[in-house]
Amino acid sequence: xxxxxxxxxxxxxxxxxxxxxxxxxxxxxxxxxxxxxxxxxxxxxxxxxxxxxxxxxxxxxxxxxxxxxxxxxxxxxxxxxxxxxxxxxxxxxxxxxxxxxxxxxxxxxxxxxxx
Amino acid sequence: xxxxxxxxxxxxxxxxxxxxxxxxxxxxxxxxxxxxxxxxxxxxxxxxxxxxxxxxxxxxxxxxxxxxxxxxxxxxxxxxxxxxxxxxxxxxxxxxxxxxxxxxxxxxxxxxx
Numbered sequence: 001x002x003x004x005x006x007x008x009x010x011x012x013x014x015x016x017x018x019x020x021x022x023x024x025x026x027x028x029x030x031x032x033x034x035x036x037x038x039x040x041x042x043x044x045x046x047x048x049x050x051x052x053x054x055x056x057x058x059x060x061x062x063x064x065x066x067x068x069x070x071x072x073x074x075x076x077x078x079x080x081x082x083x084x085x086x087x088x089x090x091x092x093x094x095x096x097x098x099x100x101x102x103x104x105x106x107x108x109x110x111x112x113x114x115x
Numbered sequence: 116x117x118x119x120x121x122x123x124x125x126x127x128x129x130x131x132x133x134x135x136x137x138x139x140x141x142x143x144x145x146x147x148x149x150x151x152x153x154x155x156x157x158x159x160x161x162x163x164x165x166x167x168x169x170x171x172x173x174x175x176x177x178x179x180x181x182x183x184x185x186x187x188x189x190x191x192x193x194x195x196x197x198x199x200x201x202x203x204x205x206x207x208x209x210x211x212x213x214x215x216x217x218x219x220x221x222x223x224x225x226x227x228x
Contacts, residue, residue, distance in 0.1 A: 004158075033216075042220045043159075043205065056215060091158055102209075103149060104216055106158035 002026075004107035006092050012113045018080040021110045024073055025094030033104060034067055034077050035091040043091075049075065050097055082114045117142040117210045121219035129227045134178075134193040136222050138206030141187060147209040148189040149216065150180055154202045162204075165189065176200070201226045 005024040013019055025032050033048040047057040052069045060067070064083070069075040079086055089111050093104040120139045128134055140146055147166045151159040163174025170182040176199075180191045189206060206219040 043218045045215065045218075048215060093159075102147075103161050103164055106151075106160070108158045 004092055004094050004105055006090075006107035006110050008110060009108060010111045010113075012115065013082055014115050015083055016081045017114075018078065019082045019086075019112060019114075021077040021090050021092075021112070023075045023077070023092030023107060025075070025092070026105055027073070029094035029096050029105075030072070031095045031097040031102070031104075032069060032075050033093040033095075034075070035093065036088045037091060037109070038088045046077070079112075082112075084114045087112055087114050117146065117208045117217045119206050119208050119217055119219035121206055121222050123222060124220065125223045125225065127225040127227060128196045130198055131195050134191070134196045134200065134224065136191040136204050136206075136224065138180075138189045138191065138219060139187050140189060140206070140208045142208055142210050144210045148180075148182060149207040149209070150174065150178070150189075150191050151205045151207060151218075152202050153205065153221070159205060162191070196224075196226045198226050198228065200224060 007022045031050050034046040035043055037043045046059045047067045048055055049069045067077045089109045091106050091109045093106045095102045095104045118141045149164045150162040152162050153159045162178050163172050165172050165182045173179045178193045180189050182189050203221045203223050205221045207216045209216050
């Protein structure tokens with residue numbers, strides 16, 4: 001199994017630009033999670049989906065952030081416009097929910113730097 | 116509602132010494148508990164988990180953790196630290212069937228030669 005795939009691995013952009021992060025979950029998993037990790041705030045859950053439907057987006061910091069999951073094998077997290085304080089590592093994770101085996105499997109992360 | 120407390124942000128041990136990383140949780144329903152490890156510039160990897168059954172769970176790399184309901188704890192231990200154990204460790208709780216994991220702030224483990 002290829003695991004959770006994220007792209008790009010690194011992104012450097014200028015303030016005001018649109019940024020799109022991509023995630024491919026593990027095949028067969030029906031839950032997908034987006035996290036942000038910073039030194040100051042640690043690991044924060046931004047949003048998660050069950051069966052492609054957003055369930056909890058209370059962690060999305062503001063309207064500049066949006067996430068979609070058009071199908072079971074793909075999700076995007078978009079920041080528009082980006083700001084320097086958005087610099088962080090963004091992780092995607094997936095799991096098979098509804099069972100006791102539903103641990104989350106994490107991707108390698110996207111390191112975002114907004115100048 | 117659920118939460119995780121990992122006291123302190125950094126633990127340093129000598130190679131060969133006991134590793135003890137503390138985790139306390141709160142959950143309004145029977146919890147599922149997890150420990151993840153994050154090596155530098157990598158994502159999180161599952162070390163071990165408790166769902167039901169035996170309260171002492173063994174994980175990868177010689178780590179184990181014991182679920183103590185009366186103490187609301189799930190401390191992580193390893194009898195003998197290796198240099199390769201240096202990483203950040205996260206405790207997490209999931210409240211029953213809810214998919215959402217709540218993570219602690221993480222603890223950085225350093226291993227001295």
